[in-house]
Amino acid sequence: MPPRLIAVSNRIPTGSPSSGGLVVALRDALSASGGLWIGAHPDPGTGLEEMEEVSGGGCRCLAFRLSEEEISDYYLGYANSVLWPLCHRRVDLVEMPSTYEERYRAVNARVAKLIAQVARPDDLIWVHDYHFFPLASELRALGLANRIGFFLHIPFPSLGDLSVLSQPEDFADWLADYNLLGLQTRGDVARCLEMYRADPRAEFMPDGTVKMQGRITSVRSFPIGIDVDHFRELAGVGGRNPFGREAPDGFVIGVDRLDYSKGIPNRFRAFGRYLKTRPEGTRPCLVQIAPPTRERVQAYQDITSELEEIAGRLNGAFAELDWTPIRYIHRSIDRSVLARLHRMARACAVTSLADGMNLVAKEFVAAQDPEDPGVLILSRFAGAAEDMTEALLVNPYDIEEMAAAIHQALEMPLDERRARHAACMEVVRRTDATRWAAQFLAALRTCMPTLSPQVARLSSSHRRHRAVPDEKPDRVDEPLK
Ligand code: ADP
Ligand code: G6P
Numbered sequence: 122m123p124p125r126l127i128a129v130s131n132r133i134p135t136g137s138p139s140s141g142g143l144v145v146a147l148r149d150a151l152s153a154s155g156g157l158w159i160g161a162h163p164d165p166g167t168g169l170e171e172m173e174e175v176s177g178g179g180c181r182c183l184a185f186r187l188s189e190e191e192i193s194d195y196y197l198g199y200a201n202s203v204l205w206p207l208c209h210r211r212v213d214l215v216e217m218p219s220t221y222e223e224r225y226r227a228v229n230a231r232v233a234k235l236i237a238q239v240a241r242p243d244d245l246i247w248v249h250d251y252h253f254f255p256l257a258s259e260l261r262a263l264g265l266a267n268r269i270g271f272f273l274h275i276p277f278p279s280l281g282d283l284s285v286l287s288q289p290e291d292f293a294d295w296l297a298d299y300n301l302l303g304l305q306t307r308g309d310v311a312r313c314l315e316m317y318r319a320d321p322r323a324e325f326m327p328d329g330t331v332k333m334q335g336r337i338t339s340v341r342s343f344p345i346g347i348d349v350d351h352f353r354e355l356a357g358v359g360g361r362n363p364f365g366r367e368a369p370d371g372f373v374i375g376v377d378r379l380d381y382s383k384g385i386p387n388r389f390r391a392f393g394r395y396l397k398t399r400p401e402g403t404r405p406c407l408v409q410i411a412p413p414t415r416e417r418v419q420a421y422q423d424i425t426s427e428l429e430e431i432a433g434r435l436n437g438a439f440a441e442l443d444w445t446p447i448r449y450i451h452r453s454i455d456r457s458v459l460a461r462l463h464r465m466a467r468a469c470a471v472t473s474l475a476d477g478m479n480l481v482a483k484e485f486v487a488a489q490d491p492e493d494p495g496v497l498i499l500s501r502f503a504g505a506a507e508d509m510t511e512a513l514l515v516n517p518y519d520i521e522e523m524a525a526a527i528h529q530a531l532e533m534p535l536d537e538r539r540a541r542h543a544a545c546m547e548v549v550r551r552t553d554a555t556r557w558a559a560q561f562l563a564a565l566r567t568c569m570p571t572l573s574p575q576v577a578r579l580s581s582s583h584r585r586h587r588a589v590p591d592e593k594p595d596r597v598d599e600p601l602k
Contacts, residue, residue, distance in 0.1 A: 126156035126562065127240060129232070129256065130249035131196065133160030133175070133182050143249075143274075146348070146554035150562055151180040156244075158182045159236060161196070165189050172235050185235050191228055193417075194218075196252070199225035201415050203286075204251040208275045209382040209475040212285045214420045222287060226255060233259030240265060245565055248299070250274050255291075257298035261571075270301040270565040274345065275477040276504070277309040280316050293320050297333040300568035303343045303561050305477045305504040310342050330569075337569050343561045344508060346552040347483045355460035356488035363458050363465075369406035369448075373498075373527060374466035376459060376481045377473075378414040379451065381424045384472035384500060384517040385411060386431055389447065391472075391523030393435045396446055398524070404444045405531060407470070408462065412453040425451070463488035468496045468530035471503055472517040478504040482512070483552075486545045494542035496530035498523070508552070511544035 128151060134144040151158060158180055159172065166186030175184045187196065198221035206214040233256055240246065240260075246269045248256050257269045283289045293316055296302055304310050317323040317331045317340075324332040330339045362368055373392065377383040392407045399405060411428070415421045432449045439446045463469065469485035482497055482505040489495055499505060499512035506514055513526045533541075 123154045124566070125241065125244045126151055126154045127236065127244050127246045128156065128158045128249065129236065129246065129253060130158070130160050131200070131252035133158055133184060134180070135163060135175070143345070143554070146345075146558035147247075148180045149555055150558045154245075156180070157239070159232075159239075160184060162186050165192055169231065172239075183239065185232060187228070191224055194220045194224035195228040197415060197417055200252045202418055202420075204254070205275070205382075206420070207282055207285060208251060208273075208278045210276075210279070210282065211381065211420075211475075212282050214381070215285055216419075217287070219287075229253060229255045230259045232256065233263055236260060237263045237265060240267060242267065245270070245562065247272065247561070247565065255295040258295050261298050266571045268300045268565055268568055268570065269298070270303060270561060270568075271296065271299040272303040272343065272345075272561060273309070273477070274305070276475050277304050277312045279312055280319055283316065290320070290322075293317060293323065293333065297323075297331070297336045297338050299338055300571060301561070301565045302338055302340045303564075304340065305342060305344055306507045307342050308507065309477075309504070310340055313340050336571070339564065339568055341564060343557055343564075344504065344552045345478050345480070345557050346549065346554050347480055347487060348555070349483075349487045349550055349553045352460055352484050352487045355457045356464040358457065358461075363461055369408070370404055371467045371531060372406040372408050372448075372465075373468045373470050373530070374462055374485070375407065375409040375411070375470045375472075376463075376484075377411055377471075379411040379421065379425055379428065380414055381420055382473055382475050383411075384474045385409065386424070386427050387474075387517050387520060387523065388470050388472040389428065389431045389435060391520045392447065392470075392527060393431075393439070394520055394524035395527040396435070396439050399528070400532075403531075404441075405446070406444075407447050408466070409447065409449045410454055410459065410462075411449065411451055413451060460484070460488050463495075464490065466495050468498055468527065470498045470523075470527070471500055471505070472498075472515070472523065473500045473503045474517055476500070476503040476505075482509065483549045486542065486549050489542055489546075491539065491542060491546070493535065494538050496533055496538055496541065497545060498526045498530055508548045509545045511541045513541075 128147050162184035165188060168186055172183040172185050175182045202216040203221060206212060244267055246267050248271045283292055286292060304313060322333050326332050330337050375388055377385060432447045436445055436447050463485045471479050471482045473479055482499055482503060485497055497512040499509060499514055500517045501514045502517060513530055515523050515526045
């Protein structure tokens with residue numbers, strides 16, 4: 122029997138359609154090890170000192186409740202109004218009331234205590250995403266010496282942007298308590314190592330790991346993927362035409378949470394530019410599915426208004442009585458309908474200004490008929506672009522270039538579409554969700570074990586009470602793998 126796996130993420134599987142590849146990937150690993158998944162209950166509550174079993178996702182899930190204040194300050198506040206914009210190169214959107222950070226630290230400390238109640242000494246603990254950067258430090262402070270891995274689903278922030286945090290040095294310190302730090306791309310790894318290179322407490326070891334005040338962390342990229350066969354199956358299932366009698370001639374699809382990092386306003390502008398110069402007689406559509414997300418945060422309210430304004434203006438300018446060029450749906454839709462839409466689309470526009478990976482890009486490629494595939498237009502700022510180099514790569518700040526890419530995608534000859542699709546599909550298969558999870562866990566199992574619980578506790582409280590960093594260690598400043 123492999124060691125038990127405990128996965129921790131703020132959002133846990135609830136059986137809802139948008140749970141996606143992460144759930145599938147972890148569910149397999151969790152059920153193979155008899156493990157459990159811990160995360161926030163979807164509803165706020167007051168029973169903060171215990172966890173409850175929730176059903177969903179085909180694995181054992183334990184949920185902790187967040188109070189209304191914690192949702193405001195930890196989830197909408199520090200996680201999504203400080204760390205999210207920071208990691209997505211939007212420090213101009215960072216909001217910093219002191220209660221955000223206090224509550225973020227407090228929730229991490231509380232969740233660590235709840236995990237410590239159920240964790241066994243040989244469990245592997247796999248923490249996901251920016252809601253829980255300090256979780257390993259809190260677990261170490263409680264004396265846990267388990268192997269703890271962290272995977273960051275979003276971009277790693279740049280060194281300069283990290284200065285926006287009230288105590289930037291804590292960030293590197295939090296991450297140093299993980300045995301394995303998994304990032305999406307090689308670019309993310311480079312940014313993370315740059316942070317450690319600039320930190321006088323960090324030392325680079327000859328095997329590529331980072332040593333900081335006695336703790337050794339391995340930093341590697343593990344590009345996340347999707348459950349390819351399942352998505353292909355969904356896309357291929359017959360059923361009624363989702364458009365009914367309103368089917369467009371040919372359409373470009375966009376599918377994103379309505380997040381400012383996705384570059385949707387520029388996508389609309391580029392489509393508008395394309396409409397102006399499109400070949401005579403064509404009446405293409407942009408079908409944009411953009412469900413609301415984090416709606417109480419001002420920046421999300423602003424992007425919603427901006428998009429409505431642009432869609433209204435462009436439709437006003439170009440629509441005809443029997444043709445609406447932009448079909449914008451501000452709701453979530455059923456995953457099987459989504460997969461069918463991908464298969465019917467002639468192109469997909471992924472125009473993120475910053476994105477960890479972008480699973481929609483992989484889902485679009487997986488959904489295609491290889492004999493007559495649509496074309497992926499992909500922002501060079503999405504993690505997916507690092508490997509999917511045969512997509513039509515675009516700069517999402519350049520409206521003209523994107524308009525030209527839409528034209529190129531819609532006019533592309535069949536041979537070229539097939540060749541580009543085959544190359545992208547090879548990447549989608551090579552990085553599928555199951556392999557992603559298996560590779561991360563294999564790497565975590567081989568990490569150097571951490572100190573014993575007693576030493577872990579001592580060393581953690583020692584660091585907490587030190588006002589100055591350790592003496593500068595000898596450094597190896599060579600680039601690492
Ligand atoms: P992010 O994680 O930033 O939202 P990704 O593209 O990596 O972006 O992942 C989004 C996931 O959510 C994909 O699996 C996508 O299919 C799913 N999704 C996005 N919009 C919808 C929607 N309207 N309905 C159902 N699923 C959606
Ligand atoms: C991104 C993040 C996830 C988050 C998801 C949806 O994918 O990496 O951690 O769960 O967005 O955001 P939400 O705020 O609705 O959980």
